[in-house]
Amino acid sequence: MVETATPEGAAAVRRPRRAKGLWLLLLVAVLLGLMFASITVGSRHVSWPDIVAALGGDTEGFGRAAVAKRIPRTLLAVLAGAALGLAGAVMQGVTRNPLADPGILGVNMGASLAVVTGIAYFGLSSSTGQIWVAITGAAVTAVAVYVVGSLGRGGPTPLKLALAGAATSAALASFITAVALPRGDIAESVRSWQIGGVGGGTFDAISQVLPFLAFGGLVCLLSARGLDLLALGDELAAGLGTRVAAARAGASLGAVVLCGASTAVTGPIAFVGLVVPHAFRMLIGGDHRWLLPFSALGGAALLTAADVLGRIVARPAEVDVGIVTALIGAPVFISIVRRHKVRAL
Template sequence: MAATDAPPAPGTAAARSPGPRRVLGLAGLAAALAALMFASITVGSRTVPWPEIAAALGGSVEGFDQAAVAKRVPRTLLAVLAGAALGLSGAAMQGVTRNPLADPGILGVNMGASLAVVTGISYFGLASATATIWTAIAGAGATAVFVHVIGSLGRGGATPLKLALAGAATSVALSSFISAVVLPRNDVADQVRSWQIGGVGGGTYEAIAQVLPFLAVGAAVCLLSANGLDLLALGDELAAGLGTRVAVVRTAASLGAVVLCGATTAVTGPIGFVGLVVPHLCRLLVGVGHRWLLPFSVLGGAALLTAADVVGRLVARPAEIDVGIVTALIGAPFFVYIVRRQKVRAL
């Protein structure tokens, strides 16, 4: 397993770094997210006069303009929830594996969830939202285990490079399986093809209500694992010597991350690179300690996905670009930068 930067030891100058600055940073990120949410509600592919926007935000849905604004509200909420879940799951995966390239998309977890959902829809009549979410979580979990086992084979164990290669190869294979499942089924092909791109345009209050309990549980598990992830960064042997149940912490954090990305994928389709980009940017602000990194990743992921959705609606007006395409355009160059800069040796 790859080495990682350890969190500062208690009593050191780094450990005494001023908390108020981080609190202000968290507040600033929350304010930026609020501004992006307002922009997401008020700006779109269709220009709506301000009086119509105010009326729609007040609960009125008379006329096409007000209905358009009202539809943006659940879309914005879904973007916030999905981005927060993906940012948090990426940070947790990187902490568990001590792998700078860990991301639900790169490791194939999202694609595993997608294959499970597509197979369930095509051959088992999967229809209810709750069943779809459970199926996606199961597919994500099975893929995460498979990629880790493959990446652990050979000398050196699960290095960042081997995990990234195993995840990339698994993603390609699963994508081919999805095509093989969908091609004979013309009745579901259009629905699956649109969902497979990854987007929040179909967000509804009903979908949010269905997925919210899963996201809450996954987020709680990941956030409660923060101290354990800090100790894992010291190495398994030292963490065990300090009284940490290494297997329990790693399993719990991994499970929380899988629930987050699986449930999100069930509702939005596979959206990549959010869990890669956000934790790296947040480390530049708050360092490697997970007690601060995880909350920052929550807000950072929500802000990034909301901003990507707004950009996707504006750059091709009056058409739209799905948020999964926008995040790929942002994340792919960032992935190459990380590989070149860190040479995939360490976090």
Template sequence: MTSVGIDRAPDAALVRRPARVRFLWLLVTAGVLAALMVASVALGSRDVTWSDVWAALGGADDTLEQAAVAKRMPRTLLAVVIGAALGLAGCVMQGVTRNPLADPGILGVNMGASLAVVTAVAFFGLTSPTGYIWVAMAGAAVSAVFVYAVGSLGRGGATPLKLALAGTATSVAFASLVSAVALPRNDIAGSFKLWQIGGVGGASYERIGQVLPFLAVGLAVCLLSARGLNSLALGDELAAGLGERVAVIRAMAALGAVVLCGASTAVAGPIGFVGLVVPHACRLLVGVDHRWLLPFSALTGAALLTAADVAGRVVTRPADVEVGIVTALIGAPFFIHIVRRQKVRDL
């Protein structure tokens, strides 16, 4: 793929960060994530004590409080792995397209995965959880190619604004198709209604075990693409002049992002805006070197989604607000801010 949109990061993000500063921020983020995981286990619609937490960690579920903690533990782990996957995928997409607006939700990738899963369940009787993941990844890949092809039409090629508009239009169209497929089917409409919003409430260790190998493969492919993404940031011509195989780098990095998006959507639904917000915030802290930016985006994405899940449980308790709604409330204003900062004519 070829792209012409360049992410004009703030001056603070262009300054080279010393390794010790980057490592310090990495430790701080890891500490924040650990604290959020503890909060996710301890906080919710039912108050629990530390003795209940320790008892549940030891396998006890004798009381309602201990049972609540035991239910929150896989939910917390799923929020961590899905958040890390989406944060990393968003960072890779922004690097591959050199587009500051790139995000699995905005570019229509998540909704393409959703449409593929709903169609496979409704018309082909798909029931295998692993099958969901394969189908979701295929749908994510087809949607990504379609959006890029549409965004490349006309003068100027695939500019960031055209990609964002094509992705948004595709997401809306696919969301309508998902509703059109699912609503007439009473046997699947109820389960897909909540899944379509995006959330981690139905987490289980079995589901995590099913999706983890796919996420591990996507994670490895993306991290191995870090050096190549640094070259792409210089421009295709300069990267090629340095001996890099631009098409191969772009294809491999995009493949890793598609695997992460498809697997995440299959398990948690189409959660948006994590991949948009996280990379921009991380560049302010560790700079633009993808060898640091990618792992930092994974940690920050995990922290953001865990925090959003905790907020959704605490703010309206005893009811739960799905994490997809919370991330949309955070991400939509940020998206508007990015567009205003970049200025439409520069996009």
């Protein structure tokens, strides 16, 4: 039996359900392999006995301590990557914009400004408080960018949304610098955090952010059918019984929660939500029932691989994942602009 992907112009692809299932299993295997590499590979060489002992809870010695530190770092990379990949796929479906991405639309930068402002002026220190503030900042920025991109003739076209997001990101980045620069006590940590990375991952941070990511991920996955109908156009979706505004708002809520929560613990990481959904849309088509799980696993794999690569290329120093994903994502962004000519999905 052949399943037809949701129409998305000439890019719509037919793939047998069994083939999609096999690709999904392969992706899970790749992710598990990358997680193992993330635990074992780094600036310090570790032996197999150290790895086994550290996984068992023994952290005595440099090698075992290094492995013990890499475990929460790896889990954070998986969770943040999955959140960003899933949020990017949902944003592209909601806006029908091939350039939609938490970084490009300024959502991550809005979350960052909210957190930095809270730390600088209101003494925000708790992890849970930072997550709530980041989600609020992400939501306000998402609404503002959509409103600005909707002004004028033609409504919220992909080009207008991308330009509004780019302008908003630049403005918010300047505001972050203005807030942090006079505060010498936080300026250095803010600059480092703004690059985006998972090196500071801890089990405590993961336990704080996990409920938010679980909620946002569940909302996004439940929105799959609504996104498929929205891809047909608002009028046809409404004619098929979909409450268009509610479907769009629900999916957007899940994406905003994922973006805000992940940004609060890793800093703003761009391009994961752009690259991953496009790659899997070409592979399995535009059916969101498949695209969303693929995007989550693909985002986790990409961010984990970027973290491993960042540890290898500049030994004994490290390159933060935000830099690696930018190097990967920028050429893909240019390619998408040229191929789609910034029209729509």
